[in-house]
Amino acid sequence: MNTTLPDQQQICHGDFHPDNVMLSEAGDQYWVTDWMTGMSGDPAGDVARS
DSSP states (O other): OOOOSOTTOEEEOSSOSGGGEEEOTTSSOEEEOOOTTOEEEOHHHHHHHO
8 A cells, every 4th residue: 555645645446336346256355446537535535426
């Protein structure tokens, strides 16, 4: 994880919704895809935009 971000900043997806999450057949693993709009920011904003 990037430890050089300013305080209160995290790596955010920018377009987080179910179509950008892949789940394994067993349902025990998942992957978040489509990071074209990834950015640093407040994670609350990432959830609010979803």
